[in-house]
Amino acid sequence: MEIEEIERRSAELANELQTKRTHLDTARADAESLGVRRRELEALVQEEERRLKERRMRLTRIRNDREQEAARREIDGLKELTSHHEEELLTLMEQTEAADGGVRALDAEFQTLDEQSRSHQAASAGRADQLRGEIEADRGEREQVAGLLGDSIRRRYEQIFARRGGLAVVEMRKDICLGCHMSVPPQLANEIRKGQSVHTCPSCHRILFWRVDSDEAATKEAKQA
């Protein structure tokens, strides 16, 4: 279950990262085309200003009134055009600044998410391996125990294991079943202590085992407590 949780989060992070990357790419492309248009306009305005300066210089050398009038009109037209382009350029400058700021913010968000994703991956790879190892070890142990038992007992064991949520073999300590905490009748407890055949708890039907030192340990624990 924990592995599923880890994998679900990994997929979620990968998804978020993909979405964020798409946003970032789009924002970058938009900022880039705004930048291209801005540079074009900057060059245009520069060229218009150069022409304006040149026309003004020429104007001072014209003596003929009609020619002077025509040159003035040309200069006015050029001024109007330039001021129109300068206004457009100003708007574009604001837009490119906003777009570049947006790209920086998105990039920072992307980096944070990327780091988060990397550390999750590192942590989850270790944890998932550990959990898989535990599950494998657990399964191996269970199969080993089951393998030691005869066929009918094995079937019983599998039934108990399924019914009792995984805990099929429990210890009997001081004549008490540690699976359900009910007492085991004295005669049955003696049989279990002999350890010559497999017995189950009359209350919860789990297979009971007894360790030579278990009663001793229980007494010691009780004294310490």
Ligand SMILES: [Zn+2]
């Ligand atoms: Zn029991």
